Amino acid sequence: MAKHETGKLPQSxxxxxxxxxxxxxxxxxxLATVLFLALKMKRxxxxxxxxxxxxxxxxxxxxxxxDRPLIRLQCYEGLDVSSAVYEWNYPAQMLEIRLSEAAGTVDRQRIEGDIFSERFLIRRPVLQAISAGVGRAPVFLIDELDRTDEAFEAFLLEVLSDFQVTIPELGTIKADEPPIVIITTNRTREIHDALKRRCLYHWVDYPKAAQELExxxxxxxxCxxxxxxxxxxxxxxxxxxxxxKNPGVAETIDWATALTELDRLALDPETIADTLGTLLKYQDDIARIEGAEGRKLLAEVKAELLAQG
Known part of the structure; x- marks a missing residue:
């Protein structure tokens, strides 16, 4: 297999x-193919x-x-521009106004120019992602986009089209080099086709047994x-x-780690019942697996692995 040099984009x-x-x-x-193409095509x-x-x-x-910075926009219901893009440091601006007044400054245009300058601008993830210099464009993770509403999704569509943000007091800030954008969704709602069209797409499935074992x-x-x-x-x-809720790979790792910390060498019904909270996150699921169904499952696993040798 080809080797990859840290800090450089892969060439195959x-x-x-x-x-x-x-x-x-x-x-x-x-996954490797679509990731390579996303990097190559800058999509x-x-x-x-x-x-x-x-x-x-x-x-x-x-x-x-x-070797790029990671900027993460964790999405949630009610996410707005001030939390995602930028906002002004209002307390610092008010303090500056009072200091200017105390110093006898009466030029309103000068005061306004001072308080709406870069030093009072708070850059949130979107603005941070498009503000990096050439050669240091970050990896911009927009995590769990499906948690936001359609209004924010529409705003994001505009950002991803031009990689620029307009701040009325400062003008338009455009990325010198577009960030590497990764968007994730758990599919709790459908994302509009207009946004998907600007992206390359991949469905990340649960790993097969051999891959998860590795x-x-x-x-x-x-372990x-x-x-x-x-x-x-x-x-x-x-x-x-x-x-x-099916356990993900993260839960499999947590469960294997917990069992290792308990010095277990193999599964048994009591150990499973005692540690299910690291694997399953809903009481109804835990109650179901604690009973006869869980013991039956374990017996089938033991028989299957014994047959494999």
Missing amino acids: IDETMAMLEAQNYLAGTQ PLFLEGEAGVGKTEIAKVLARSL IIRRKVPG SATLSREVVAYVQRLRAIDLF
Whole structure:
């Protein structure tokens, strides 16, 4: 496999896979391909998938691999321009006005020019992302976009089109070099097609058993081989049943870590019941797996792994 030099954009799909693997992120060919193309074409990458499958981690891995700052806009209901783009430091402005008045300054235009200058501007993630110089464009993570409303989504569409923001008092600030944009969504609502058209798209799915086993081997090196296999097989089976919230890769890692800290070498019903809170996050799911269904699941896992040898 090709090698990737830290700080430089990958020049091939193989080099993109090597870049991710160097940061212990195991990606398939499809993800490596769309990521390589997003970097090459300078297009935002729109990542969709269930919570906990590693969408956010891709942005973190990119920032480390490319030696770029990571700027994260964590989306939530009610997110507005003042929280996402910029706002003025009103307390400092009021103090400046009072100091100017105390000094006898009466020129209103001069005072206004002073208080609406860069030193009173608070740059929020969007403005930070487009303000970096050439060669240091950050990785801009817009996380969980589906949590915002359509009005903010429409504003973001404008930003992603031109990578510029207009501040009435200062004028238009345009990126010297567009940031590397990663957008994630858990698909709690549909994102408008107009925004998706500006992006390359990839659905991030749960990993297959072999891939998840390798993730555990890398992320939880103290976990025994037997326990790792049982944990992965158990989680894979859990995802096949009708739970309110399936465990993601992050929960698999947490569970394997917890079991290792408890010095467990293999799964048993009591251990599973005692540690389900690290794997499942809803009481109805926990209550269901604590009972006969969970024991049946474990028996099937043991039989399956025994048959594999």
